[in-house]
Amino acid sequence: MSVVIVIPARHASTRYPGKPLVGLTGASGESRSLIRRSWDAARTVRGADRVIVATDDDRIADHARDFGAEVAMTSTSCRNGTERCAEAVTNLGLNPEIVVNLQGDAPLTPSWFIEDLVAALRDHPSAQMATPVLNCTGAMRADLLDDRAHGRVGGTTAVFGQGGLALYFSKEVIPFVPGEIAPDAPSPVFHHVGVYAYRPGALSAYPTWPEGPLERLEGLEQLRFLEQGRPVLCVQVEARGRAFWELNNPEDVPRIEEMMRQMGLD
Secondary structure: OOEEEEEEEOOOOOOOOOHHHOEEEOOOOOEEEHHHHHHHHHOOOOOOOEEEEEEOOHHHHHHHHHOOOEEEEOOOOOOOHHHHHHHHHHHHOOOOOEEEEEOOOOOOOOHHHHHHHHHHHHHOOOOOEEEEEEEEEHHHHHHHHHHHHOOOOOOEEEEEOHHHEEEEEEOOOOOOOOOOOOOOOEEEEEEEOOEEEEOHHHHHHHHHOOOOHHHHHHOOOOHHHHHOOOOEEEEEEOOOOOOOOOOOOOOHHHHHHHHHHHHOOO
16 A cells, blocks of 8 residues: 545534534535545545545544545544544554545645645655645735734645755744735745645654644644654645635635635536
């Protein structure tokens, strides 16, 4: 087995309880749950041998099985999606080359984001984990700033150095940019896409590392790697005309549905 995609999903979200079961209406007018749309996205990835929904909630598990997904039940003690992925892989006795964590709130993730991510991790043997970043236009940056100005926890941004190695991730919009940027112009801001590819050894070790102060403050699981001094590879991906947004708040539902209609996604 080469590549396994795990979709961690929990019902008891602090910001949006029951989020995986929220319906999203596509261009055809059909409503499908967020977890179903994330599973549909995962199944389009070339080279993925297995797609698994990992959850601690019977409602999500039953719903996922109803639409044909393989489900791994995990404990309620998992503190984030990475820990849930690690437990699912261990419980199922899997030994893949690479494990991909496709967050259950990112149904607009294009297949090539994940394919490029896997390829980059294979090409960089020193990296223990890799994650995609998308260069923000002025309009995308403005949307992120608008979320913060209104007290909403929106997308995450990333800064990285030479070779793509991550320096920091934040729910604030970083780096600081003086002045305005035209809506269609590129900016120095990179939107972190909530997908991770791990080497199995790093993934199995992750739950044994203590949660650090930065991870606790930001609520970003990938910061545990940085706080442990583990290299994280940021992989620049191309939108190819596709809009991308994650479902973090109830206000994101109409935004994502409108994006789906504009792109003709069912």
